[in-house]
Amino acid sequence: DVKVTQSSRYLVKRTGEKVFLECVQDMDHENMFWYRQDPGLGLRLIYFSYDVKMKEKGDIPEGYSVSREKKERFSLILESASTNQTSMYLCASTTAGTGIYEQYFGPGTRLTVT
Amino acid sequence: DAKTTQPPSMDCAEGRAANLPCNHSTISGNEYVYWYRQIHSQGPQYIIHGLKNNETNEMASLIITEDRKSSTLILPHATLRDTAVYYCIVRAPLPGTYKYIFGTGTRLKVLA
Secondary structure (H helix, E strand, O other), X not given: OOOEEEOOOEEEEOOOOOEEEEEXXXXXXXXXXXXXXXXXXXXXXXXEEEEOOEEEEOOOOXXXXXXXEEOOEEEEEEOOOXXXXXXXEEEEEEOOOOOOOOOXXXXXXXXXXX | OOOOEOOOXXXXXXXXXXXXXXXXXXXXXXXXXXXXXXXXXXXXXXEEEEXXXXXXXXXXXXXXXXXXXXXXXXXXXXXXXXXXXXXEEEEOOOOOOOOOOOOOOEEEXXXX
16 A cells, blocks of 8 residues: 655644654655645645655745655755744655656644744 | 636535536646545545546546536545545646646535
8 A cells, every 4th residue: 555654743843943854655656745735825845856866946945955865755854943834744755757647645744833 | 737726615415426626727738637635634635637538436537528628526425534625636747747736625525
């Protein structure tokens, strides 16, 4: 069964802290994504990676960085957390190829920055 | 990618068919229609996708009009567990493009 897991379901951090969100997929997918979801704004793409050590900025990369050292793992880093980064963070993965593919999502991490 | 329009909310009686419409009047010839749903506090889940023919799988059916300007997702026998937000997404499977644009979707409530 296809599986994308995220390190935490709920996380509370203080302003200025460095925050790591981890995502692991067991499907040998080449592509991995980080989104954030806010009420009324839908899902917005932060970063994606199409291969190990490769990354591309999404629509809202400011304040975030990512790391992909292994194919199965994609990390989102908030260098200095701010209250406007309080959100639901969703990781997803897909296989490469023709592009006609579905994205598999993890359960999400609800991050609160105080 | 083409823009989609969905009603913000719908109700459906348990056991009845739920028909969720999506308008994508500016769809291009190479763009597919995808449907996802998101149950409360979970990540989105893929349901089905299609290009121009109607499609069916174990979860749902997708009906695309002949001019491809709109589509309908059908859940044939809705259950309480189908209560979720349903997203209709249109995108072209171009090499090197991976982005999905999720709008605000339709909030389906299945009533007992």
